[in-house]
Amino acid sequence: MRRLAPALVLGLTLACGAMPAQGQMLPPQLLDSTRPTQGDSIRACVDDDSPGGPLDRAVAQAIGDALFLDVDFVPALRGFPLDGDGYLAEMEIHLNNDCDLFMGIAVQPNSPFPEWAAMTRPYAQVPFVLVVADPDYRSLGDIPLGSTIGTAVASLGERVFITSMLQRPREERWRRLPYADFDLMTTRLLDGSLEGMLLWQPAWVRIAEQNAAASHLRIIPLDPVPQAVVQVGALISSYDTFLRTEVDAAIGALAADGTLDAILGDLGLD
Amino acid sequence: MNSFTLKTLLALTVSASALVSVANAQGVREDYTPVTDEMVLNPPENEWLSWRRTPDNQGYSPLDLINRDTVGDLELAWAWPMADVGIQETAPLMHDGVLFLQTNNNIVQALDARSGDLIWEYRPALAEVPAEWGYQLYQSRRQKNSIALYEDTVVLTTVDARIIVLDATDGKVLREVQAFDYTVGYSYTVGPIVVNGKIISAISGCSISGTAGGCYVVAHDFETLDELWRFNTLDDPNNPEQLASWGDVPPENRWGGTPWATGSYDARTNTTFWGVGMPAPYAALIRGSEDGDALYTNSTLALDADTGELKWYFQHLPRDDWDLDSPFERVLVDLEENGETRHLLISVPGKNGIFFALDRDTGEYLWSQETVYQNSVTSIDDDGTVHTNEDLMLSALGEEVLICTSVSGGKLWQAGAYSPLTQQFYVPLTEACNVVSATQTEFTAGNATGAMRFGPRILPEGITEAGLVEAIQVGVTKSEDAGWKVRQRPSMTSSLLTTGGGLVIGGDAGRYVKAWDQETGEVLWQQRLNAPIGGSPMTFELDGEQYLVIPTGFSAAAGSISSAFPEIPLPSGNGNSIFVYKLPNSAS
Known part of the structure; x- marks a missing residue:
């Protein structure tokens, strides 16, 4: 952890070097300039x-x-x-x-x-974790190359995954689909559209608690992709x-x- | 008991306050003349009935009392402070002596167009937007570009994705519909067009996680507000080419494609034309579409107004990697050439500032022309195939490329105007570049809100003036030597207006409203006001007097490139207002 x-x-x-989009300025009158008195x-x-x-x-x-x-x-x-x-x-x-x-x-x-x-x-x-359904998988490396991994879109975990794939020859990569809805990503893992999903550990804990159909899903190591950890x-x-x-x-x-x-x-x- | 009494008193006080504030603001305009379909399509010359006055989005008024000879004599008739704080993008309308004005937070006011006196004011229940819905709050502080007048109503779209029909005589709500689910992120940015009993609108918020796979142009019945049809810009099962253009990415993993400028309408073919914005995530590397074109992002859509069926599409920037979206105004122009009437759609549709002329009956590409400096497109073939600059496509996270124009344009929401007098299209533009980096930054841990990096807006090398007004000669073919360019230090911040008096009117970040000669680009009149010129200037005539309405106020467009003209300080105050001019003793 x-x-x-x-x-x-x-x-x-x-x-x-990461910075958000600019050009979002708003009138300063929207800022409360009074001192809080709580x-x-x-x-x-x-x-x-x-x-x-x-x-x-x-x-x-x-x-x-x-x-x-x-x-x-x-x-x-x-x-x-x-x-x-x-x-x-x-x-x-x-x-x-x-x-x-x-x-x-x-x-x-x-x-x-x-x-x-x-x-x-x-x-x-708190790390990003790889969750799978297939009981034979012990790490990402066991998942056949070319299979599709779901990733939490615009996340640090996805970023590390993309960069790792770019460093590999095309035929040695896993495919990736970005998801913003983690329940939908879980559904796609359960129906076999995905072979694994990469998401933040608290998101997985919530799914594991609330989705009975996900009870057999489990976390496996991300090797050979490095694990991303969010501070x-x-x-x-x-x-x-x-x-x-x-x-x-x-x-x-x-x-x-x-x-x-x-x-x-x-x-x-x- | 005490608690009950206190609560009751509080409730009574709140109710009474609300009643008082409403009563103070409310009046009734008697004998209001309904706006008919015929009037929407062919407005009286003295009126301004829709966003760009006519459904062809030309932004042209035939009025000519204010003209090259008289514009220098303009005097202030009245001014009016806007009802709320926010970005100034208002588009006033005038019918039957009433000036309708939409303000931030979906407030609508009806003013006496002669005096500026308030007739009524409508304030929607903002409690509909929970405080934690940050994006809707952001949207609510952006002015909607347009409202619509139809029969004896005002039709507006709201930040919480409702369509509301107001009584034009007193501002009271006649009916409303929750068109889309705002709780997943949908939000209206722009107003509708209303023709033939249909309210045609387009939803925004399509880059929010909960709206994956669905971004729509939609039609509702004006009377019942029943949905009649919707067209999804991200998923078209009837077009295999569209499906394939996203590579392996299924609809449920697609975002973007927002049509965030009000469309146009051609009664001759019963077709409505809409522009569509960029794909999201911005970089193909992240969105997963690889070398796919990501249709219908950055495209023009021609839709049957009765059914929503796609007639044709044209993509202006395939494979967008830099948020250079292309949703802006589509303008319909008819030209006589060799004894034949040609029906064109013209536009500077995207932030990269490239002008396109299409045959609007077929979508056939006719010609194009660059305006500001840009490097996102390398060439356009004779058949209209646009070649996006692959050398600048992001191949690794963290890689930085210098893209011109910037994410703020080039061209932005500020609409251009066409003049049938000169057959020229006048466009407000900004010279700007920025560094773009495909990266991902989590604002909040584990949530699906990341970011691209856009560096500060800078001028292209060798250019010292940010602002540009360009006149483009419109024809079936390109005229190499026609038109003009006028450059200036501050950037352009308002839409443009063309008039029968031979004028082009608009304004800039330096607080100047200007009237240019349509023929030459010469500045014939200018006046410095309280804030950057914003929104959409318009004109109308009452009692034989022509009025000119100029919105001013807070401008994000001015702030984004203000480092290019540091000698012109921007006001820190909001200042959202309208200034209304007319000629002295001009009643005839």
Whole structure:
């Protein structure tokens, strides 16, 4: 779970230079310039419907507890296009007006977020996993070349997979289809359209919990493709340097005393 | 008990507040003349009844009181602040003395066109869009390009994918339909056309994960709002060529193909024409379509208005790798040549700024012409086959290429205008390039929202002026030496208007509204206003006086390339307004 495998290094190296689409500016009047007065509470924006939602909510609560603050949970922005069109414009407004912490950010070098946002240190490292139906497969290498693997579109796991395939001769590649709907991808794995699916571990945990038909599916190693691991953190306004320092210290303490490990274990992510 | 009392009081207070605010805004326009089908197709000369005035999308008014000789005398008649904050893309309409104005967040206002006094205002229930639906919030802050007038109603499309029919006399809702499921991401960006009792519209949001495989032009019955037909730009079972063009990618894994400019309509053939946007994910390397053309992205569609059946299509940019989508206005022009009437569709359909002329009855390619500097297309064959620049296609994640034009255009939503006086098409353009990198960045961990990298917009080498207005001579064949180009430092930020007075009118990021001579491109009049000129300028005539309506306000198009003209600061205020001009004592 928390191994800094070569895959992560590869993934993070590849992620360098990633930036979202520009030209999304919005009028500054949309930014609330008043000082928040919520007293001893902290506003944590969490997308409960995202695969990492339970993790983000539990960690936000733990951070609040560590700082002796009440946590007010706010529904996080979601529902953006695959290309991120409009995301940064709305995120700037959301972070400025509604959130002290925006949970569940993928912490990456050369961040896609501009100067108005700062990232905390990561509070978890969670991998992408390969899930198969065929009981004979022990790793990706056992799946016949040319078979189709489903991948979570626009994800770090997909990125590492694409790059690995590009480094191989065409006849030594697996085919790939991008999916944004992981339930649909599971259906295609079950009906035999796919030989494997590559998705983030929390997404798989949710499917395994909720889809009885998926009970016989299992995780196998990605060899020979490197495993991608996402570091998960939170976004804080770059103007709120004090809060960021305190939250980073809290995450450090929660890691040191085993709280974060316990949360991951409770969620089946250990 | 106390709790009940408090809640009741609160509810009563809220209700009373709502009633008061509605009552203050509401008036009634008595004796409003309904807009007939005949009027939609052939509007009275003094009126502006649809997005580009006529369903052929020409953006031309025959009015000529304001002309080359008189334009310098224009005076401000009245001005009006818009009802909400957002990007200024409004397209005002005028009928029977009422100016209809759509504002951000789907607010519609009816103003007295002579005085600018408010008659009524419609504010939709924004609670329909949950706060966490970020993309719809983003869309709601973009002005819709158009509303439609039909009979005694105003027809609008909303960010939460509804079609709403308002009473034009008092702004009250007559009927509405949830045309698409906004909870999976569908959202209207542009307004409809309404002809022959049909509301024809096109949905956006087709790059959101939940909308995979379905992006539509759709027709609803005007009276019942029953859906009559829909055409899917991503999946056409009747065309094997379309299916094959996505390689091995099945419909459920396709995104994009959004028709996000209002279409045109030809009554002679009962055909509606729509432009379609880019494929998603942007890079073929990621979307998996390899060397497939990804039809019908970046195409013109000719659809039977009664059935939605595809008559023909033409693809302007196959294998798009750089978000250079091609949905913009399709303009219908009839030309007499050698004693024969030719029916053309002309357009600068895509961000790369290339002009196309097609035979609109057959889809046959006639000719094309480059405008701004671009490197996305290497050549176009005589049969219309477009050769996309394979040298710049992304072959590895992280690889960077310099693409001209930029993701912000070139050409963007700002519509060009045609003048039958000169048989020229006038287009607002921007010179710009950007570095593009096929990469994937997760904003939030594990979710399906990634990104391409687009570098800052920069001017092409050797060009120092971002703004360009180009006049293109329209014919069945290309005229090599006709037309003109006018360059300027600030970029163009509004649609253009052509008039019977021989003028082209539009404006720029430098806050200048300008009137150019259609024949020469000479600037005959200019005035500096409060904000970048935006939306779609229009004109109308009442009581023998011609009025000119100029929208201004916040412009993302100005901001995207503002580093090219740093000597012109952009206002930080929103400033969304309309300014209405007329000639002094011009009543006849």
